[in-house]
Amino acid sequence: MKAFLGMGLLGSNFVKAMLRKGDAVQVWNRTASKAKALEKDGAKAFDDIVDAVKGAAIIHLTLKDDDSVNEILKAASTGFKPGVIIIDHTTTSVKGAVERTAEWKAKGFTYLHAPVFMGPANALESSGNMLVSGDQDLINSLTPQLSAMTGKLLNLGAEVGKASSIKLIGNLFLLTLTAGLSDTLALAKALNIAPADISALFESWNPGAGMPARFSRIAKGDFSKPSWELNMARKDAGLMMHIANEEGVKLNLIPAIAADMDSWIAKGHGADDWSVIAKDNL
Incomplete structure (x- = not known):
């Protein structure tokens, strides 16, 4: 028997996928109607969180943040079966994941943070990526179950909290990527270029294809052989800002980014590869 707490878009689709695979799942959500809606799919919904976790050998969570995870686990804990395994898919702080791992172990329970790079569609289709780190014996024992939930289970090793770190790093990249696309659309608007034309450009030229090689080059820390000089990149940034302002x-x-470029140019790096702006973070 499994229990699942948190029936948002991600959690509810995880539950639907589990039910389709023949799992028995007890569900709870703060807004009870969201849990009740899954009864038509075969889940057993509970208004009382303690009742929802009774008898469950594994409890999954998809909640909002550290505070909600701590609050919900505390509220449910009187119904925990001895030795229950708590698997938390919530994006949380690294400190919170580490503290919960130790706290619940001290109480005789097992907590594993397993954040995901998955949207609701991935949860329903069992595709995407799930991250785990920590107790390798525990992870090995859970691998078949967790792998069934996702396209790829990424075991990041024995360091507790590393999965939390990698999840936050990945989310930062997604945020900056979307912000970059927003700036791309803004410049296109200023230049009277339709979004469809930008889409067509990316269908022919995929700038993301070069990301692994660029990151590897940056990580090596050698900026002396430029493919795009910082001075020239700064010139282009200036053109972009001028057009947008007009x-x-x-x-x-x-x-x-331009302000950061100016700082590095002032330090004498104008002829280096423009990615030298990342040097201090190596």
Whole structure:
């Protein structure tokens, strides 16, 4: 028997996928109607969180943040079966994941943080990526079950909290990627270029394809053989900001990047590869 707490878009689709695989799942949500809605799929919904976890050998969570995870686990704990395994898919702080691992172990229970790079569709289709780290014996024992929930289970090793770290790093990249696309659309608007034309460009030219090689180059820390000089990149950033300002369009990322470029140029790195702006973070 499994229990699942938190029936948002991700949690509810995880439950639907489990039910389709023949699992018995007890569900709870703060807004009870969201849990009740899954009864038509075969779940057993509970208004009382303690009742929802009774008899469950594994309890899954998809909640909002550290506070909600701590609150919900505390509220449910009187119904925990001895030796229950808690698997938390919530994106939380690293400190919180580490503290909960130790706290619940001291109480005789097992807590594993397993955040995901998965949207609701991935949860329903059992695709995407799930991250785990920590007790390797525990992870090995859970691998068949967790692998069934996702396209790829990424075991990041024995360091408790590393999965939390990698999840936050990945989410940061997604945030900056989307912000970059927003600036791209802003400049296109200023230049009277339709979004469809940008989409067509990316169908022919995929800038993401070069990301692994660029990151590897940055990580090596050698910026002396430029493919795009910092001076030239800064010139282009200036053109972008000038056009946007003329057309009354706001760029969010480019002005901050340009200021960073100016700092590195002032330190004598104008002829280096433009990615030298990442040097201090190595």
